[in-house]
Amino acid sequence: MNLRRDVFQAIADPTRRAILLLLASQAMTAGAIAANFDTARPTVSKHLQILTECELLQQQQNGREIYYHLNVLKMKEVDDFIEPFRQMWDDRFNKLEAIMKNYKTEK
Amino acid sequence: MEQKTKIHAEDGKQDLTITREFDLPLELLFKAYEEPNIVEQWMGTKVLKLENRKHGSYQFETTDPKGNKHGFNGVIHEFVPTQKITRTFEMENTRFPIQLEFLEFEKLTEATSKLTMHIVYRSVADRDQMLKLPFAQGINMAHNRIQDILNSLK
Numbered sequence: 001m002n003l004r005r006d007v008f009q010a011i012a013d014p015t016r017r018a019i020l021l022l023l024a025s026q027a028m029t030a031g032a033i034a035a036n037f038d039t040a041r042p043t044v045s046k047h048l049q050i051l052t053e054c055e056l057l058q059q060q061q062n063g064r065e066i067y068y069h070l071n072v073l074k075m076k077e078v079d080d081f082i083e084p085f086r087q088m089w090d091d092r093f094n095k096l097e098a099i100m101k102n103y104k105t106e107k
Numbered sequence: 108m109e110q111k112t113k114i115h116a117e118d119g120k121q122d123l124t125i126t127r128e129f130d131l132p133l134e135l136l137f138k139a140y141e142e143p144n145i146v147e148q149w150m151g152t153k154v155l156k157l158e159n160r161k162h163g164s165y166q167f168e169t170t171d172p173k174g175n176k177h178g179f180n181g182v183i184h185e186f187v188p189t190q191k192i193t194r195t196f197e198m199e200n201t202r203f204p205i206q207l208e209f210l211e212f213e214k215l216t217e218a219t220s221k222l223t224m225h226i227v228y229r230s231v232a233d234r235d236q237m238l239k240l241p242f243a244q245g246i247n248m249a250h251n252r253i254q255d256i257l258n259s260l261k
Contacts, residue, residue, distance in 0.1 A: 024240050025202065072239065082114050084241040086125075090112035093127045093222075096149040100135045103145070 010054045015039060016047050020056065020070065027060065027069035116238065121231045123238070125224040133220040137189045137212050152179070159186050165194070181205075189214075196226075203237060204229035 010016055015037065022028065022036060034044040048068060051057040058071045116123035129136050139145050143154040146167075155166040160183065167179040178199035185193035192210040209225040228234035 025236070070239065072235075082116060082238055085238050086110070086112055086114045088241040089114070089125055089127070090110070092149055092151075093112055093129070095151075096136075096139045097129050097131060099145060099148050100129075100131050100139050103135065103138070 010051055010056055013047065016051055019047055019051060023057065023068060023070050027067040029065050029067055033068065116234070119231055121229070121234050122225065122227045123234060125226070126221065128215065128219060128221045130218065131220055132218055133189050133212060133214040136220045136222065140192060140210070141188070158183065161186060204233055
């Protein structure tokens, strides 16, 4: 069975989201990624395979090691990668607005 | 519907601008930046120090769900109530260089106000790296929202 790998499926899993988060700041080997999780190494490999199949990750051979890094172009394609950054600020500002509205009524 | 929070980031530049219009009078918007206990609430961080004056400094500490503590700090260069704050921002123990932030507060009407936040990074690559950071967290939030909707349908 070969399920179609799409980005939505890829990010539906918490471990895969954690992997994307780890790789946001630097490229890492499968071993280094697996060291961050309690899950068995083959499980992490499976997650890396799925993320690579849907092109969110790219592999880069560096000597004997394979490094995984985020494929920024794919992210842009999928969903403008600025949107989460905007959303983060929007959430903060919504909270600020709600708090200050209460503050106003409390006075 | 028009988005209340906007990001303006041009390709190949090392800065960006965040703008937001608030349903709040200017004084209340500014107070949210001035009062440590209010900053704590909306930023979701602990405020260890907040000296609102020229040459003052600030220190925040955020605890993640795993219990790890993350420090943020900066120096305040300008502090003009209801007008502007100019400060640096540093994420401690990360490879991200210090960034410079220009915050400008404006009155729109008696009941509304606007914040313009201009952030300058050390390089284009540093800016793009910073923009990418919430990507994984962002999809996490989106996913939680989807999860909430799914749960409500159960």
